[in-house]
Amino acid sequence: DNHAVRQAQIASEIARREIDRQRFARHPTVDVVGSVGHARNSSVNFVGVRSNSATVGLQLAIPIYTGGGIDARAREAAALHSQSLADLETARRAAEQAARQAFLGLNSGLGQVRALEAAERSSQLALDSNLLGYQVGVRINIDVLNAQQQLFSTRRDLARARYDVLVNGLQLKATAGTLDEEDLRKVDALLVPAASVPAEPEGSSARPSGERGPRSKRRR
Incomplete structure (x- = not known):
């Protein structure tokens, strides 16, 4: 169960039992009482007398008039x-x-991730095509830069969409009351430190190595 709902259920049960406790306050009560005593008397002749006593009894209390206090508390x-x-x-x-919002956000985010993954593949193909065209002289460097910018923008949006999916998934589990430490460990395993992110593959820059420089005109 949801933790907030469970807490409210416990509070409601405590309040219900408090009603019974206040109602029973007008009924007679019987208590068991007891006492234990120990005494020692000394005389001038240094002869002491010890005595022990123990009593057990029942005490009956009947509320006759409480000034309406019991009814008020009830x-x-x-x-x-x-x-x-x-x-x-x-x-x-x-x-x-x-839970409904997290579920809808999770489904929407998964669809967005799939769409952006397809867009990333398309942007990568466009960049490769422009790089090849640049190498053979049918593309200029601005074409490569635009394709590269589009690829990086798509990757940024994809990373953000994946992050939203993780957050909505955790939120859904937390709302349902099923979120545990194992779920957090799985999410932590998906987080890649910045130092371990692979570098851009060779050939993805705007000016490949070995080229003399950008051509200002397209080859006819």
Whole structure:
């Protein structure tokens, strides 16, 4: 269960039991009482007398008149219980809404990730095509730079979409009350440190090595 809903359920159960406790306050009560005593008397002749005593009994208490205090506390407990039920319903609705939003966001994010992955492949092909055209002289460096910028923008959007999918997945599990340490370890394993990100492959720069420089005109 959702943790907020579970907390509201416990609070409601405590309030309900408080009503019973206040109602039972007007009933007679029986208590078991007991005492233990130890005494020692010394005389001038240094002859002491020791005595031990123990008593056990029952004590009956009957509330005859309390000035309306018991009824007032019972009404207060009933009002607090009604409030706890309202808080429980509010927590349930909030949990349902949060779960629905996280689920829709997760599905939407997965679709966006798939679309951006296809766009990344397309941008990579466009960059490779422009690099090849640049090497044979049918493309200028601005064409390569534009294709490279488009590829990097797509990769940025893809990384952001993947991050949103991870967040929405964790939010959905947290709302359902099933998020645990294993889920966090799986997400942590997906995070790649900056030092381990592979460098750009050779040939993806705007000016390949060994070229004399950009041509200002297209070859006819």
